[in-house]
Amino acid sequence: MKFSIYRFDPEHDQSPTMQVFELDDDLLDSEMMLLDALLLLKAQDETLSFRRSCGEGVCGSDGMNVNGRNALACITPLFSLKAPVVINPMPGLPVIRDLIVDMEQFYKQYRSVRPYLINKDPEPEVEHLQSPADRDRLDGLYECILCGCCSTACPSFWWNPDKFLGPAALLQSWRFLADSRDQATDERLANLDGPFKLFRCHTIMNCVEVCPKGLNPTQAIGHIKELMVKRSI
Amino acid sequence: MNIPRRQFDTLIIGAGGGGLRAALQLSQADAHVAVVSKVFPTRSHTVAAQGGVNAALANVRPDNWHWHMFDTVKGSDYLGDQDAIEYMCRAAPKAVYELEHFGVPFSRLDNGTIYQRQFGGQSMNFGGEQAARTCAAADRTGHAILQSLYQQNIRAKTHFFDEYFAVDLLHNQEGSILGALVLNIATGEKLVIEAKTSLLATGGAGQIFRTNTNALINTGDGMAMALRAGIPLQDMEFFQFHPTGIAGKGMLVSEGARGEGGYLINNEGERFMERYAPNARDLASRDVVSRAIVTEIRKGRGCGPNKDHVLLKLDHLDAAVIRKRLPAIRDLVLTFANVDLCDKPAPVFPTAHYTMGGIPTNRFGEVVAPIEHGPEERIPGLYAVGECACVSVHGGNRLGGNSLLDIIVFGRAAGNQIIEYLGENHYHQPLEDACLAPALQRLAHWEQTGDGESVDALRKELTATMESHCGVFRTEEVLSEGVEKILALQKRLPDVRLRDHSKVFNTARIEALELENLMDVAVATMMSAQQRQESRGAHSRIDFPERDDVNWLRHSLYHKASNSVDYKPVRMKPITVETFPPKPRTY
Numbered sequence: 001m002k003f004s005i006y007r008f009d010p011e012h013d014q015s016p017t018m019q020v021f022e023l024d025d026d027l028l029d030s031e032m033m034l035l036d037a038l039l040l041l042k043a044q045d046e047t048l049s050f051r052r053s054c055g056e057g058v059c060g061s062d063g064m065n066v067n068g069r070n071a072l073a074c075i076t077p078l079f080s081l082k083a084p085v086v087i088n089p090m091p092g093l094p095v096i097r098d099l100i101v102d103m104e105q106f107y108k109q110y111r112s113v114r115p116y117l118i119n120k121d122p123e124p125e126v127e128h129l130q131s132p133a134d135r136d137r138l139d140g141l142y143e144c145i146l147c148g149c150c151s152t153a154c155p156s157f158w159w160n161p162d163k164f165l166g167p168a169a170l171l172q173s174w175r176f177l178a179d180s181r182d183q184a185t186d187e188r189l190a191n192l193d194g195p196f197k198l199f200r201c202h203t204i205m206n207c208v209e210v211c212p213k214g215l216n217p218t219q220a221i222g223h224i225k226e227l228m229v230k231r232s233i
Numbered sequence: 234m235n236i237p238r239r240q241f242d243t244l245i246i247g248a249g250g251g252g253l254r255a256a257l258q259l260s261q262a263d264a265h266v267a268v269v270s271k272v273f274p275t276r277s278h279t280v281a282a283q284g285g286v287n288a289a290l291a292n293v294r295p296d297n298w299h300w301h302m303f304d305t306v307k308g309s310d311y312l313g314d315q316d317a318i319e320y321m322c323r324a325a326p327k328a329v330y331e332l333e334h335f336g337v338p339f340s341r342l343d344n345g346t347i348y349q350r351q352f353g354g355q356s357m358n359f360g361g362e363q364a365a366r367t368c369a370a371a372d373r374t375g376h377a378i379l380q381s382l383y384q385q386n387i388r389a390k391t392h393f394f395d396e397y398f399a400v401d402l403l404h405n406q407e408g409s410i411l412g413a414l415v416l417n418i419a420t421g422e423k424l425v426i427e428a429k430t431s432l433l434a435t436g437g438a439g440q441i442f443r444t445n446t447n448a449l450i451n452t453g454d455g456m457a458m459a460l461r462a463g464i465p466l467q468d469m470e471f472f473q474f475h476p477t478g479i480a481g482k483g484m485l486v487s488e489g490a491r492g493e494g495g496y497l498i499n500n501e502g503e504r505f506m507e508r509y510a511p512n513a514r515d516l517a518s519r520d521v522v523s524r525a526i527v528t529e530i531r532k533g534r535g536c537g538p539n540k541d542h543v544l545l546k547l548d549h550l551d552a553a554v555i556r557k558r559l560p561a562i563r564d565l566v567l568t569f570a571n572v573d574l575c576d577k578p579a580p581v582f583p584t585a586h587y588t589m590g591g592i593p594t595n596r597f598g599e600v601v602a603p604i605e606h607g608p609e610e611r612i613p614g615l616y617a618v619g620e621c622a623c624v625s626v627h628g629g630n631r632l633g634g635n636s637l638l639d640i641i642v643f644g645r646a647a648g649n650q651i652i653e654y655l656g657e658n659h660y661h662q663p664l665e666d667a668c669l670a671p672a673l674q675r676l677a678h679w680e681q682t683g684d685g686e687s688v689d690a691l692r693k694e695l696t697a698t699m700e701s702h703c704g705v706f707r708t709e710e711v712l713s714e715g716v717e718k719i720l721a722l723q724k725r726l727p728d729v730r731l732r733d734h735s736k737v738f739n740t741a742r743i744e745a746l747e748l749e750n751l752m753d754v755a756v757a758t759m760m761s762a763q764q765r766q767e768s769r770g771a772h773s774r775i776d777f778p779e780r781d782d783v784n785w786l787r788h789s790l791y792h793k794a795s796n797s798v799d800y801k802p803v804r805m806k807p808i809t810v811e812t813f814p815p816k817p818r819t820y
Binding site for chain 1: 565687
């Protein structure tokens with residue numbers, strides 16, 4: 001099977017190149033994931049660089065652009081891919097080396113939405129009570145693994161990475177707005193005000209299309225907008 | 234020497250649940266904390282914990298901490314230290330309520346309290362009916378806890394060194410730990426972090442086995458750093474094989490699957506756990522269930538064309554329950570075994586999962602070792618919590634749901650202990666350049682060029698050797714051969730060479746440093762296993778099938794310098810209650 005992989009090492013390369021790799025068919029089996037193939041390639045050429053950890057789609061390390069679409073290598077079945085498999089780093093972020101991007105901008109946006117529960121009441125001795133229905137509202141929100149596949153697939157994020165917060169951070173914002181235990185709704189909404197942070201979402205929905213966890217940031221963004229409108233009247 | 238230095242009150246190595254819980258405690262107390270992690274914190278392996286965290290909240294069935302303590306002592310096969318176990322079980326409810334206050338989205342019962350599920354080895358009334366003690370956020374409890382802890386640390390303004398690799402602890406002549414030499418992975422630059430206190434929270438070492446449930450980052454870094462600093466590792470022969478890894482692949486299927494009503498069957502469709510554990514059946518302790526599966530397969534009752542696995546059956550349950558309580562597991566099994574648990578059973582096999590042993594500590598998270606005065610002398614300035622530590626609450630076998638509990642209870646306890654220490658120790662001790670020499674030498678080795686074996690080739694042999702010689706069932710013959718083989722592999726390590734010597738995000742270099750760590754931990758594990766001539770918890774010797782409390786109710790301590798194992802007594806005396814004396818262990 002053939003692979004065409006983005007290579008760039010700032011110490012040695014003037015500009016990035018696409019390198020062709022090949023894996024012998026007898027090294028492959030039908031149940032392999034793309035990450036397995038990358039690990040085999042790295043065993044042949046240890047300079048090939050990418051992040052990876054859990055290998056089962058829960059840690060969010062190995063987001064990359066595979067045949068034009070952002071995905072997690074560890075849960076992308078190898079034989080679902082058309083060869084040669086073209087692998088690029090996730091778009092829209094500076095490349096550190098090969099498939100490794102600098103995610104600082106992404107994390108900064110995440111931190112900026114105050115992604116933590118704010119409850120101003122005196123702490124109860126036991127748990128805050130939350131009805132199963134209220135808890136259900138967090139399903140589809142808290143599962144985000146911060147892989148970056150969504151934000152780096154978003155044209156609004158590419159154009160205004162410093163001003164638009166991007167789908168991942170906004171999904172987190174809604175995760176706390178939607179939490180019946182959280183009491184910072186006004187501050188959270190005020191923090192998102194203005195033409196860019198939230199409103200640069202043009203519902204292109206690339207984020208929904210690529211999310212490896214099947215989450216729906218566009219819908220979350222819609223909910224925030226609705227809540228803003230409701231609050232303003 | 235022109236290596237930059239930074240000073241902090243506390244250096245925490247590892248940003249999983251244990252490290253982050255300690256960091257939060259410290260940051261909230263205005264300590265100046267540095268958390269060093271080789272991956273971005275939310276990618277730490279705590280994220281993969283599925284089933285939940287144990288605490289006797291009694292939300293579903295009657296419960297109290299003393300029953301939890303009994304189950305944990307029994308589960309440990311009486312090798313756990315009963316003072317630490319009492320402390321953990323008593324602290325559990327408060328620790329879980331705190332997590333809820335931090336924002337963890339626990340699943341809920343109709344009355345709004347935290348949902349609790351049944352897990353293996355849990356009982357009411359000291360061995361009575363099944364308890365329901367495991368607090369769950371669906372089947373993503375670790376993910377939910379790790380993210381909430383990271384988020385609270387953002388709020389508390391903890392200082393993070395993301396994607397920095399800790400090379401080695403730094404210590405002076407007197408043995409005080411003064412910080413660590415770390416490597417900025419993105420730039421390849423070295424940094425000395427000087428700290429009055431250092432906490433190891435680097436997690437387990439599942440990667441010593443070829444097939445395992447662990448993330449690729451679980452390479453026993455902290456354990457190996459401790460060994461190289463002259464600190465022994467405790468009870469390393471006790472490695473947990475989780476009964477239900479996806480066969481041939483290793484991804485974990487939570488015990489929660491059986492807690493929600495799933496069970497195991499052999500090729501005759503028989504629910505075989507009824508024969509091995511008539512009362513607890515599929516919710517017996519993990520060591521018991523893993524042995525039963527391997528025994529069934531050895532007797533020819535395995536499933537599939539090669540009769541090499543058993544099946545985990547959930548399809549008799551309401552599909553809505555599976556979707557609600559086990560959504561991520563259903564996804565995982567669908568992705569990796571191409572089976573929808575709502576319709577069909579999944580192929581499973583016992584898979585290397587959890588390092589019960591580790592860096593010896595007391596229940597305050599202080600690292601203790603035999604130096605001059607007895608077996609439990611404190612190493613000044615050094616603390617350890619979580620899977621890399623051995624406090625020991627898990628003894629010979631950990632109960633499901635007690636690992637997340639371990640990290641939050643002892644992360645918090647170590648944080649508090651460090652705060653106390655910082656109150657009395659205001660200044661950094663001088664760190665001479667000479668203290669850096671061993672760590673720098675370690676890095677320099679990998680700068681050598683020329684021909685040599687590859688990191689990948691040696692690692693593959695290492696993990697295959699551990700798998701074939703240190704598995705669920707062990708014998709003198711297999712272990713002795715294993716010791717010989719692993720020591721031979723260790724001898725080859727100095728001749729391994731890197732091809733890639735670049736500075737920027739050199740993952741090959743990190744893997745080389747990890748291989749050194751894996752090797753140290755693997756040797757410790759194999760040596761300790763070969764020495765222990767009894768069967769206890771996860772350590773099953775076919776040639777010594779019984780537990781031997783007369784000779785072996787004691788902790789092993791493996792020392793790297795002498796490549797030898799010695800022993801220390803188990804702490805049988807709890808803090809306030811009566812000792813649970815060893816009894817035959819049946820489920």
